[in-house]
Amino acid sequence: MMHDSPVSINHLLDTLQSSSRSGRALVKEAYNFAELAHEGQKRYSGEPYFNHVYHTALNLAEIGMGPKTVTAGLLHDVLEDANVDVDELEDAFGDEIAFLVSGVTKLGKIRYSGVKRHVESLRKLFVATSQDIRVIIIKLADRLHNMRTLKYVPEHKQERIARETLEVYAPVAERLGIGQFKRELQDLSFAYTDPETYKKVHDMAKHRLKKARHNLEKMNKKLLRLLKEEGIDYQSVHYREKGIYSLYKKLKRKDMNIDRVFDILALRIIVPKIKDCYQTLGVIHSVWKPYLGRVKDYIASPKPNGYKSLHTTIFVGNGSIAEIQIRTPRMHEEAEFGIASHAIYKDKGLRMQTYEWLNYLLPKSPFDIDDEKKLETPQWIKNLGDIQNDTVATQEFLDNLTSDFFSERIFVFTPNGDVIDLPKGSTPIDFAYMIHSEIGNHMSGAKINSKLASLDTTLRNGDIVEIVTKNSASPSSKWLNYAKTAEAKRKIRSHISAGQDN
Ligand code: MN
Numbered sequence: 001m002m003h004d005s006p007v008s009i010n011h012l013l014d015t016l017q018s019s020s021r022s023g024r025a026l027v028k029e030a031y032n033f034a035e036l037a038h039e040g041q042k043r044y045s046g047e048p049y050f051n052h053v054y055h056t057a058l059n060l061a062e063i064g065m066g067p068k069t070v071t072a073g074l075l076h077d078v079l080e081d082a083n084v085d086v087d088e089l090e091d092a093f094g095d096e097i098a099f100l101v102s103g104v105t106k107l108g109k110i111r112y113s114g115v116k117r118h119v120e121s122l123r124k125l126f127v128a129t130s131q132d133i134r135v136i137i138i139k140l141a142d143r144l145h146n147m148r149t150l151k152y153v154p155e156h157k158q159e160r161i162a163r164e165t166l167e168v169y170a171p172v173a174e175r176l177g178i179g180q181f182k183r184e185l186q187d188l189s190f191a192y193t194d195p196e197t198y199k200k201v202h203d204m205a206k207h208r209l210k211k212a213r214h215n216l217e218k219m220n221k222k223l224l225r226l227l228k229e230e231g232i233d234y235q236s237v238h239y240r241e242k243g244i245y246s247l248y249k250k251l252k253r254k255d256m257n258i259d260r261v262f263d264i265l266a267l268r269i270i271v272p273k274i275k276d277c278y279q280t281l282g283v284i285h286s287v288w289k290p291y292l293g294r295v296k297d298y299i300a301s302p303k304p305n306g307y308k309s310l311h312t313t314i315f316v317g318n319g320s321i322a323e324i325q326i327r328t329p330r331m332h333e334e335a336e337f338g339i340a341s342h343a344i345y346k347d348k349g350l351r352m353q354t355y356e357w358l359n360y361l362l363p364k365s366p367f368d369i370d371d372e373k374k375l376e377t378p379q380w381i382k383n384l385g386d387i388q389n390d391t392v393a394t395q396e397f398l399d400n401l402t403s404d405f406f407s408e409r410i411f412v413f414t415p416n417g418d419v420i421d422l423p424k425g426s427t428p429i430d431f432a433y434m435i436h437s438e439i440g441n442h443m444s445g446a447k448i449n450s451k452l453a454s455l456d457t458t459l460r461n462g463d464i465v466e467i468v469t470k471n472s473a474s475p476s477s478k479w480l481n482y483a484k485t486a487e488a489k490r491k492i493r494s495h496i497s498a499g500q501d502n
Helices: 009-015 021-037 050-062 067-075 086-093 095-108 116-130 133-148 155-175 179-193 195-229 244-253 274-287 329-341 343-347 354-361 394-399 404-408 428-435 437-441 486-501
Strands: 236-241 265-270 310-315 321-327 409-413 419-423 443-448 451-453 465-469
Touching (some): 009 021, 021 050, 021 067, 021 086, 067 133, 086 095, 133 179, 179 195, 195 236, 195 244, 195 274, 195 321, 265 329, 274 310, 321 329, 428 443, 428 465, 437 443, 437 486
Antiparallel strands (some): 310 321, 409 419, 443 451
16 A cells, blocks of 8 residues: 655654653654754655655554654664764664664665575574664565655666565565565565566456455355344454465465465454354354365464464355455454564564574575464564563663674675675685685685785674685695684585595
Protein backbone atom coordinates (compact mmCIF):
# COMPACT_ATOMS: atom_id res chain seq x y z
CA MET A 1 0.00 0.00 0.00
CA MET A 2 1.33 3.44 -0.84
CA HIS A 3 1.40 6.07 1.82
CA ASP A 4 1.22 9.37 0.06
CA SER A 5 -0.37 11.08 3.01
CA PRO A 6 0.99 14.59 3.60
CA VAL A 7 3.21 15.14 6.62
CA SER A 8 1.28 15.99 9.74
CA ILE A 9 2.36 15.86 13.36
CA ASN A 10 -1.24 15.24 14.39
CA HIS A 11 -1.56 12.22 12.13
CA LEU A 12 1.71 10.82 13.49
CA LEU A 13 0.56 11.35 17.08
CA ASP A 14 -2.84 9.79 16.32
CA THR A 15 -1.10 6.73 14.89
CA LEU A 16 1.20 6.41 17.87
CA GLN A 17 -0.35 3.86 20.20
CA SER A 18 0.83 5.59 23.32
CA SER A 19 -0.92 8.07 25.48
CA SER A 20 2.11 8.91 27.60
CA ARG A 21 2.43 12.66 27.74
CA SER A 22 6.22 12.62 27.85
CA GLY A 23 6.38 10.19 24.92
CA ARG A 24 4.18 12.41 22.78
CA ALA A 25 6.19 15.48 23.73
CA LEU A 26 9.38 13.67 22.71
CA VAL A 27 7.96 12.81 19.29
CA LYS A 28 6.81 16.39 18.78
CA GLU A 29 10.23 17.73 19.70
CA ALA A 30 11.97 15.32 17.31
CA TYR A 31 9.53 16.27 14.56
CA ASN A 32 10.49 19.94 14.88
CA PHE A 33 14.19 19.16 15.27
CA ALA A 34 14.29 16.96 12.14
CA GLU A 35 12.24 19.40 10.08
CA LEU A 36 14.71 22.14 10.88
CA ALA A 37 17.79 19.92 10.44
CA HIS A 38 16.73 18.80 6.96
CA GLU A 39 15.47 22.21 5.88
CA GLY A 40 16.17 22.92 2.22
CA GLN A 41 17.21 19.31 1.46
CA LYS A 42 15.39 17.49 -1.32
CA ARG A 43 14.86 13.85 -2.25
CA TYR A 44 15.34 12.51 -5.79
CA SER A 45 11.57 12.87 -6.14
CA GLY A 46 11.84 16.60 -5.53
CA GLU A 47 9.95 16.35 -2.23
CA PRO A 48 11.46 17.82 0.94
CA TYR A 49 13.86 15.37 2.62
CA PHE A 50 11.83 15.63 5.81
CA ASN A 51 9.01 13.66 4.14
CA HIS A 52 11.27 10.61 4.14
CA VAL A 53 12.03 10.67 7.86
CA TYR A 54 8.39 11.45 8.61
CA HIS A 55 7.21 8.38 6.68
CA THR A 56 9.88 6.23 8.32
CA ALA A 57 8.52 7.29 11.71
CA LEU A 58 4.94 6.74 10.57
CA ASN A 59 5.79 3.19 9.41
CA LEU A 60 7.12 2.53 12.91
CA ALA A 61 4.06 3.96 14.64
CA GLU A 62 1.82 1.86 12.37
CA ILE A 63 3.35 -1.39 13.57
CA GLY A 64 2.96 -0.26 17.15
CA MET A 65 6.48 0.84 18.07
CA GLY A 66 6.67 3.22 21.01
CA PRO A 67 7.58 6.92 21.22
CA LYS A 68 11.35 6.43 21.60
CA THR A 69 11.62 4.29 18.50
CA VAL A 70 9.36 6.66 16.55
CA THR A 71 11.53 9.55 17.74
CA ALA A 72 14.67 7.79 16.55
CA GLY A 73 12.87 7.18 13.23
CA LEU A 74 12.33 10.94 12.82
CA LEU A 75 15.98 11.60 13.64
CA HIS A 76 17.50 8.62 11.81
CA ASP A 77 19.22 10.65 9.08
CA VAL A 78 20.33 13.76 10.97
CA LEU A 79 23.86 12.44 11.72
CA GLU A 80 24.53 11.31 8.19
CA ASP A 81 22.75 13.96 6.16
CA ALA A 82 22.21 17.05 8.28
CA ASN A 83 25.50 17.99 9.97
CA VAL A 84 24.21 17.23 13.43
CA ASP A 85 26.77 15.47 15.64
CA VAL A 86 26.19 12.76 18.24
CA ASP A 87 26.91 15.07 21.18
CA GLU A 88 24.30 17.52 20.02
CA LEU A 89 21.80 14.70 19.62
CA GLU A 90 22.65 13.36 23.08
CA ASP A 91 22.19 16.78 24.67
CA ALA A 92 18.82 17.25 23.03
CA PHE A 93 17.36 13.72 23.29
CA GLY A 94 19.50 11.69 25.69
CA ASP A 95 21.78 8.66 25.40
CA GLU A 96 19.26 6.09 24.33
CA ILE A 97 17.93 8.01 21.32
CA ALA A 98 21.49 8.96 20.31
CA PHE A 99 22.49 5.28 20.55
CA LEU A 100 19.60 4.21 18.30
CA VAL A 101 20.31 6.90 15.71
CA SER A 102 24.05 6.09 15.63
CA GLY A 103 23.17 2.43 15.19
CA VAL A 104 20.99 3.19 12.19
CA THR A 105 23.71 5.44 10.75
CA LYS A 106 26.34 2.71 11.10
CA LEU A 107 24.10 0.18 9.43
CA GLY A 108 23.62 2.53 6.51
CA LYS A 109 27.33 2.32 5.73
CA ILE A 110 27.28 -1.39 4.99
CA ARG A 111 27.44 -1.96 1.26
CA TYR A 112 26.01 -4.83 -0.63
CA SER A 113 28.17 -6.05 -3.46
CA GLY A 114 25.80 -8.56 -5.00
CA VAL A 115 28.28 -11.41 -4.56
CA LYS A 116 26.16 -14.41 -3.65
CA ARG A 117 28.58 -16.06 -1.27
CA HIS A 118 28.76 -12.89 0.82
CA VAL A 119 25.06 -12.52 1.36
CA GLU A 120 25.15 -14.54 4.55
CA SER A 121 28.08 -12.57 5.98
CA LEU A 122 26.29 -9.39 5.09
CA ARG A 123 23.19 -10.44 6.99
CA LYS A 124 25.35 -11.33 9.96
CA LEU A 125 27.09 -8.01 9.82
CA PHE A 126 23.76 -6.28 9.53
CA VAL A 127 22.46 -7.94 12.64
CA ALA A 128 25.66 -7.81 14.67
CA THR A 129 26.27 -4.14 13.94
CA SER A 130 22.85 -3.06 14.98
CA GLN A 131 23.11 -4.54 18.49
CA ASP A 132 19.58 -3.54 19.45
CA ILE A 133 16.56 -4.98 17.73
CA ARG A 134 14.99 -1.52 17.51
CA VAL A 135 17.86 -0.37 15.27
CA ILE A 136 16.96 -3.11 12.80
CA ILE A 137 13.27 -2.29 12.92
CA ILE A 138 14.01 1.41 12.24
CA LYS A 139 16.26 0.41 9.34
CA LEU A 140 13.47 -1.76 7.92
CA ALA A 141 10.99 1.13 8.16
CA ASP A 142 13.56 3.41 6.48
CA ARG A 143 14.13 0.90 3.67
CA LEU A 144 10.39 0.45 3.19
CA HIS A 145 9.97 4.15 2.43
CA ASN A 146 13.04 4.11 0.19
CA MET A 147 11.55 1.20 -1.76
CA ARG A 148 8.22 3.00 -2.13
CA THR A 149 10.08 5.88 -3.76
CA LEU A 150 12.65 3.82 -5.68
CA LYS A 151 11.26 4.88 -9.05
CA TYR A 152 12.78 8.35 -8.54
CA VAL A 153 16.26 6.99 -7.86
CA PRO A 154 18.68 6.93 -10.85
CA GLU A 155 18.12 3.73 -12.79
CA HIS A 156 21.64 2.34 -12.42
CA LYS A 157 21.19 2.25 -8.63
CA GLN A 158 17.72 0.70 -8.56
CA GLU A 159 18.64 -2.92 -9.11
CA ARG A 160 21.35 -3.04 -6.46
CA ILE A 161 19.04 -1.49 -3.87
CA ALA A 162 16.17 -3.80 -4.79
CA ARG A 163 18.37 -6.91 -4.64
CA GLU A 164 19.77 -5.91 -1.28
CA THR A 165 16.22 -5.42 -0.04
CA LEU A 166 15.10 -8.81 -1.29
CA GLU A 167 18.12 -10.73 0.00
CA VAL A 168 18.94 -8.95 3.23
CA TYR A 169 16.08 -6.78 4.49
CA ALA A 170 13.02 -8.87 3.59
CA PRO A 171 14.43 -12.09 5.17
CA VAL A 172 15.24 -10.19 8.35
CA ALA A 173 11.68 -8.76 8.43
CA GLU A 174 10.39 -12.28 7.90
CA ARG A 175 12.46 -13.66 10.77
CA LEU A 176 11.20 -10.93 13.04
CA GLY A 177 7.68 -11.91 12.03
CA ILE A 178 6.83 -8.43 10.72
CA GLY A 179 4.56 -9.70 7.95
CA GLN A 180 3.39 -6.24 7.00
CA PHE A 181 6.94 -5.04 6.22
CA LYS A 182 8.05 -8.32 4.68
CA ARG A 183 5.27 -8.54 2.10
CA GLU A 184 5.69 -5.00 0.89
CA LEU A 185 9.51 -5.12 0.84
CA GLN A 186 9.41 -8.32 -1.21
CA ASP A 187 6.85 -7.14 -3.74
CA LEU A 188 8.41 -3.72 -4.25
CA SER A 189 11.87 -5.23 -4.83
CA PHE A 190 10.72 -8.13 -6.98
CA ALA A 191 9.31 -5.65 -9.50
CA TYR A 192 12.88 -4.33 -9.99
CA THR A 193 15.00 -7.47 -9.64
CA ASP A 194 12.99 -9.47 -12.18
CA PRO A 195 10.44 -7.20 -13.89
CA GLU A 196 9.38 -9.79 -16.48
CA THR A 197 8.58 -12.53 -14.00
CA TYR A 198 6.95 -10.02 -11.71
CA LYS A 199 4.60 -8.97 -14.49
CA LYS A 200 3.87 -12.55 -15.47
CA VAL A 201 2.96 -13.57 -11.90
CA HIS A 202 1.07 -10.34 -11.32
CA ASP A 203 -1.08 -10.96 -14.42
CA MET A 204 -1.71 -14.59 -13.48
CA ALA A 205 -2.78 -13.47 -10.01
CA LYS A 206 -5.06 -10.72 -11.26
CA HIS A 207 -7.11 -13.09 -13.36
CA ARG A 208 -7.31 -15.64 -10.54
CA LEU A 209 -8.17 -13.14 -7.83
CA LYS A 210 -11.31 -12.02 -9.61
CA LYS A 211 -12.67 -15.54 -9.66
CA ALA A 212 -11.58 -16.27 -6.09
CA ARG A 213 -13.18 -13.10 -4.77
CA HIS A 214 -16.44 -13.92 -6.45
CA ASN A 215 -16.50 -17.37 -4.85
CA LEU A 216 -15.55 -16.15 -1.41
CA GLU A 217 -18.10 -13.38 -1.38
CA LYS A 218 -20.87 -15.85 -2.01
CA MET A 219 -19.82 -18.18 0.81
CA ASN A 220 -19.02 -15.30 3.13
CA LYS A 221 -22.63 -14.08 3.26
CA LYS A 222 -23.84 -17.48 4.28
CA LEU A 223 -21.01 -17.93 6.78
CA LEU A 224 -21.69 -14.65 8.58
CA ARG A 225 -25.34 -15.62 8.98
CA LEU A 226 -24.34 -19.00 10.43
CA LEU A 227 -21.86 -17.42 12.85
CA LYS A 228 -24.56 -15.08 14.14
CA GLU A 229 -26.94 -17.98 14.62
CA GLU A 230 -24.28 -19.80 16.64
CA GLY A 231 -23.68 -16.69 18.76
CA ILE A 232 -20.07 -16.25 17.59
CA ASP A 233 -19.25 -12.61 17.92
CA TYR A 234 -16.73 -12.16 15.08
CA GLN A 235 -14.79 -8.90 15.21
CA SER A 236 -13.81 -8.57 11.60
CA VAL A 237 -13.83 -10.50 8.38
CA HIS A 238 -11.54 -9.46 5.55
CA TYR A 239 -9.82 -10.77 2.46
CA ARG A 240 -6.09 -11.39 2.39
CA GLU A 241 -4.39 -11.36 -1.01
CA LYS A 242 -1.17 -13.30 -1.28
CA GLY A 243 1.85 -11.13 -2.09
CA ILE A 244 3.26 -11.44 -5.62
CA TYR A 245 6.69 -12.60 -4.46
CA SER A 246 5.27 -15.10 -2.03
CA LEU A 247 2.96 -16.39 -4.78
CA TYR A 248 5.96 -16.68 -7.10
CA LYS A 249 7.89 -18.76 -4.55
CA LYS A 250 4.91 -21.05 -4.15
CA LEU A 251 4.37 -21.34 -7.91
CA LYS A 252 7.98 -22.45 -8.31
CA ARG A 253 7.23 -25.38 -6.00
CA LYS A 254 4.04 -26.19 -7.95
CA ASP A 255 5.50 -26.27 -11.49
CA MET A 256 4.17 -22.73 -12.06
CA ASN A 257 0.66 -24.19 -12.08
CA ILE A 258 -1.67 -21.67 -10.48
CA ASP A 259 -4.44 -24.26 -10.21
CA ARG A 260 -2.38 -25.88 -7.48
CA VAL A 261 -2.27 -22.74 -5.34
CA PHE A 262 -5.31 -22.54 -3.07
CA ASP A 263 -4.52 -19.55 -0.92
CA ILE A 264 -4.09 -16.80 -3.47
CA LEU A 265 -7.01 -15.15 -1.74
CA ALA A 266 -8.06 -16.14 1.76
CA LEU A 267 -10.94 -15.15 3.96
CA ARG A 268 -9.69 -14.08 7.35
CA ILE A 269 -12.00 -14.18 10.34
CA ILE A 270 -11.05 -12.52 13.61
CA VAL A 271 -12.90 -13.83 16.67
CA PRO A 272 -12.41 -12.83 20.33
CA LYS A 273 -11.12 -16.02 21.94
CA ILE A 274 -9.26 -19.20 21.12
CA LYS A 275 -12.34 -21.34 21.78
CA ASP A 276 -14.23 -19.18 19.25
CA CYS A 277 -11.59 -20.09 16.65
CA TYR A 278 -12.34 -23.80 17.02
CA GLN A 279 -16.07 -23.20 17.16
CA THR A 280 -15.91 -21.18 13.95
CA LEU A 281 -13.95 -23.96 12.28
CA GLY A 282 -16.65 -26.41 13.36
CA VAL A 283 -19.40 -24.26 11.87
CA ILE A 284 -17.51 -24.01 8.59
CA HIS A 285 -16.87 -27.75 8.33
CA SER A 286 -20.49 -28.57 9.13
CA VAL A 287 -21.54 -26.78 5.94
CA TRP A 288 -18.58 -26.93 3.56
CA LYS A 289 -16.51 -30.03 3.01
CA PRO A 290 -12.84 -29.58 3.93
CA TYR A 291 -10.18 -30.44 1.39
CA LEU A 292 -8.38 -33.47 2.76
CA GLY A 293 -5.09 -32.81 4.52
CA ARG A 294 -5.37 -29.05 4.40
CA VAL A 295 -6.76 -28.32 7.84
CA LYS A 296 -3.89 -26.77 9.77
CA ASP A 297 -3.90 -26.06 13.48
CA TYR A 298 -1.17 -23.48 13.97
CA ILE A 299 -2.71 -22.61 17.33
CA ALA A 300 -1.81 -25.97 18.85
CA SER A 301 1.46 -26.08 16.85
CA PRO A 302 2.58 -22.55 15.92
CA LYS A 303 4.99 -22.01 13.02
CA PRO A 304 8.64 -21.49 14.01
CA ASN A 305 8.35 -17.71 13.75
CA GLY A 306 5.48 -17.83 16.24
CA TYR A 307 2.63 -17.62 13.69
CA LYS A 308 -0.71 -18.81 15.08
CA SER A 309 -4.03 -19.34 13.29
CA LEU A 310 -6.37 -22.08 12.15
CA HIS A 311 -6.34 -22.66 8.40
CA THR A 312 -8.74 -24.71 6.37
CA THR A 313 -9.38 -25.16 2.69
CA ILE A 314 -12.95 -25.93 1.70
CA PHE A 315 -15.01 -26.75 -1.37
CA VAL A 316 -17.39 -23.88 -2.01
CA GLY A 317 -19.38 -25.40 -4.86
CA ASN A 318 -18.98 -25.66 -8.64
CA GLY A 319 -15.50 -27.12 -8.19
CA SER A 320 -14.07 -24.06 -6.44
CA ILE A 321 -11.80 -24.15 -3.46
CA ALA A 322 -11.22 -21.44 -0.85
CA GLU A 323 -8.89 -20.92 2.10
CA ILE A 324 -10.17 -19.62 5.43
CA GLN A 325 -7.93 -18.36 8.24
CA ILE A 326 -9.29 -17.99 11.76
CA ARG A 327 -7.50 -16.17 14.57
CA THR A 328 -7.88 -13.91 17.59
CA PRO A 329 -7.00 -10.18 17.50
CA ARG A 330 -3.79 -10.91 19.44
CA MET A 331 -2.71 -13.56 16.92
CA HIS A 332 -3.50 -11.15 14.11
CA GLU A 333 -1.38 -8.43 15.62
CA GLU A 334 1.49 -10.84 16.13
CA ALA A 335 1.29 -12.06 12.55
CA GLU A 336 1.36 -8.56 11.09
CA PHE A 337 3.77 -6.85 13.48
CA GLY A 338 5.80 -9.78 14.80
CA ILE A 339 8.37 -8.98 17.38
CA ALA A 340 7.16 -5.39 17.35
CA SER A 341 3.86 -6.55 18.80
CA HIS A 342 5.48 -7.65 22.05
CA ALA A 343 5.17 -4.78 24.44
CA ILE A 344 8.67 -5.23 25.78
CA TYR A 345 10.24 -4.49 22.43
CA LYS A 346 8.17 -1.50 21.63
CA ASP A 347 10.38 0.78 23.55
CA LYS A 348 12.98 -1.24 25.32
CA GLY A 349 16.11 -2.84 24.12
CA LEU A 350 16.29 -6.53 23.65
CA ARG A 351 18.63 -8.26 26.02
CA MET A 352 19.83 -11.58 24.78
CA GLN A 353 22.85 -13.47 23.61
CA THR A 354 23.74 -12.17 20.19
CA TYR A 355 24.46 -15.70 19.05
CA GLU A 356 20.93 -16.77 19.77
CA TRP A 357 19.36 -14.12 17.67
CA LEU A 358 21.91 -14.38 14.90
CA ASN A 359 21.08 -18.03 14.60
CA TYR A 360 17.42 -17.24 14.62
CA LEU A 361 17.53 -14.31 12.24
CA LEU A 362 19.96 -15.67 9.75
CA PRO A 363 19.10 -18.60 7.60
CA LYS A 364 22.02 -20.28 5.87
CA SER A 365 20.68 -19.16 2.52
CA PRO A 366 17.64 -17.19 1.43
CA PHE A 367 16.10 -20.45 0.30
CA ASP A 368 16.15 -22.14 3.69
CA ILE A 369 13.47 -19.77 4.81
CA ASP A 370 10.88 -21.75 2.87
CA ASP A 371 11.70 -24.85 4.79
CA GLU A 372 10.15 -23.90 8.04
CA LYS A 373 10.57 -27.30 9.58
CA LYS A 374 14.33 -26.79 9.74
CA LEU A 375 13.93 -23.83 12.06
CA GLU A 376 13.88 -24.18 15.78
CA THR A 377 12.21 -21.49 17.79
CA PRO A 378 14.91 -20.32 20.19
CA GLN A 379 14.33 -20.21 23.88
CA TRP A 380 14.32 -16.41 24.05
CA ILE A 381 11.28 -16.24 21.82
CA LYS A 382 9.53 -18.89 23.92
CA ASN A 383 10.38 -16.91 27.05
CA LEU A 384 8.95 -13.66 25.79
CA GLY A 385 6.01 -13.80 28.08
CA ASP A 386 8.18 -14.36 31.14
CA ILE A 387 10.36 -11.31 30.81
CA GLN A 388 9.38 -8.66 33.27
CA ASN A 389 9.08 -5.34 31.59
CA ASP A 390 10.71 -3.11 34.11
CA THR A 391 13.47 -5.30 35.41
CA VAL A 392 15.37 -4.71 32.19
CA ALA A 393 16.74 -1.27 32.86
CA THR A 394 18.01 0.45 29.77
CA GLN A 395 21.45 1.03 31.20
CA GLU A 396 21.79 -2.57 32.20
CA PHE A 397 20.75 -3.50 28.71
CA LEU A 398 23.36 -1.22 27.19
CA ASP A 399 26.02 -2.66 29.49
CA ASN A 400 25.16 -6.11 28.27
CA LEU A 401 25.79 -5.22 24.69
CA THR A 402 29.37 -6.45 24.76
CA SER A 403 28.19 -9.32 22.75
CA ASP A 404 29.53 -12.81 22.50
CA PHE A 405 29.40 -12.43 18.82
CA PHE A 406 31.94 -9.63 18.72
CA SER A 407 34.20 -11.43 21.11
CA GLU A 408 34.53 -14.34 18.70
CA ARG A 409 34.12 -13.09 15.15
CA ILE A 410 35.43 -10.18 13.14
CA PHE A 411 34.19 -8.72 9.88
CA VAL A 412 36.68 -7.35 7.39
CA PHE A 413 36.30 -6.08 3.85
CA THR A 414 37.85 -6.71 0.47
CA PRO A 415 38.82 -3.57 -1.47
CA ASN A 416 35.51 -4.00 -3.35
CA GLY A 417 33.52 -3.84 -0.13
CA ASP A 418 32.70 -7.55 0.12
CA VAL A 419 32.36 -8.67 3.71
CA ILE A 420 34.53 -11.53 4.97
CA ASP A 421 33.62 -13.08 8.27
CA LEU A 422 36.57 -14.60 10.23
CA PRO A 423 37.29 -15.82 13.76
CA LYS A 424 38.94 -13.33 16.07
CA GLY A 425 42.74 -13.44 15.87
CA SER A 426 42.76 -14.07 12.12
CA THR A 427 45.59 -12.70 9.98
CA PRO A 428 45.92 -11.72 6.30
CA ILE A 429 46.81 -15.37 5.66
CA ASP A 430 43.38 -16.54 6.82
CA PHE A 431 41.78 -13.78 4.78
CA ALA A 432 43.68 -14.75 1.61
CA TYR A 433 42.73 -18.43 1.90
CA MET A 434 39.14 -17.50 2.62
CA ILE A 435 38.99 -15.62 -0.69
CA HIS A 436 40.59 -18.39 -2.76
CA SER A 437 43.31 -21.03 -2.23
CA GLU A 438 45.27 -19.74 -5.22
CA ILE A 439 45.38 -16.28 -3.68
CA GLY A 440 46.69 -17.80 -0.45
CA ASN A 441 49.23 -19.94 -2.26
CA HIS A 442 50.67 -16.97 -4.17
CA MET A 443 50.48 -14.31 -1.52
CA SER A 444 53.57 -12.17 -1.25
CA GLY A 445 52.26 -9.41 0.99
CA ALA A 446 49.20 -7.66 2.38
CA LYS A 447 47.88 -4.15 2.76
CA ILE A 448 45.59 -3.30 5.63
CA ASN A 449 43.68 -0.06 5.21
CA SER A 450 46.02 0.79 2.29
CA LYS A 451 49.20 0.30 4.37
CA LEU A 452 51.64 -2.57 3.91
CA ALA A 453 51.39 -4.95 6.86
CA SER A 454 53.22 -8.11 7.87
CA LEU A 455 51.46 -11.41 7.35
CA ASP A 456 51.12 -12.10 11.07
CA THR A 457 49.19 -8.90 11.78
CA THR A 458 45.97 -9.55 13.70
CA LEU A 459 43.01 -8.22 11.72
CA ARG A 460 40.46 -5.98 13.36
CA ASN A 461 36.78 -5.34 12.74
CA GLY A 462 36.20 -3.14 9.73
CA ASP A 463 39.74 -3.47 8.27
CA ILE A 464 39.97 -3.30 4.49
CA VAL A 465 42.40 -6.00 3.41
CA GLU A 466 44.15 -6.24 0.09
CA ILE A 467 46.33 -9.23 -0.77
CA VAL A 468 49.38 -8.76 -3.00
CA THR A 469 50.18 -11.85 -5.06
CA LYS A 470 53.20 -12.94 -7.11
CA ASN A 471 53.41 -16.00 -9.34
CA SER A 472 56.71 -16.98 -7.74
CA ALA A 473 55.44 -16.68 -4.17
CA SER A 474 54.47 -19.77 -2.16
CA PRO A 475 53.56 -20.63 1.46
CA SER A 476 56.25 -21.35 4.04
CA SER A 477 55.86 -23.56 7.11
CA LYS A 478 56.12 -20.40 9.26
CA TRP A 479 52.66 -19.45 7.98
CA LEU A 480 51.20 -22.32 9.99
CA ASN A 481 51.97 -20.32 13.15
CA TYR A 482 50.30 -17.19 11.76
CA ALA A 483 47.12 -18.80 10.50
CA LYS A 484 44.16 -19.02 12.84
CA THR A 485 41.63 -20.92 10.76
CA ALA A 486 41.78 -24.67 10.25
CA GLU A 487 40.92 -24.06 6.60
CA ALA A 488 44.05 -21.98 5.96
CA LYS A 489 46.29 -24.39 7.89
CA ARG A 490 45.00 -27.35 5.92
CA LYS A 491 45.62 -25.61 2.61
CA ILE A 492 49.13 -24.50 3.62
CA ARG A 493 50.04 -28.04 4.71
CA SER A 494 48.70 -29.58 1.56
CA HIS A 495 50.60 -27.07 -0.59
CA ILE A 496 53.86 -27.69 1.29
CA SER A 497 53.57 -31.48 1.12
CA ALA A 498 52.63 -31.35 -2.55
CA GLY A 499 55.78 -29.27 -3.12
CA GLN A 500 57.96 -31.84 -1.37
CA ASP A 501 56.55 -34.69 -3.39
CA ASN A 502 57.58 -33.02 -6.64
MN1 MN B 1 16.80 7.20 5.60
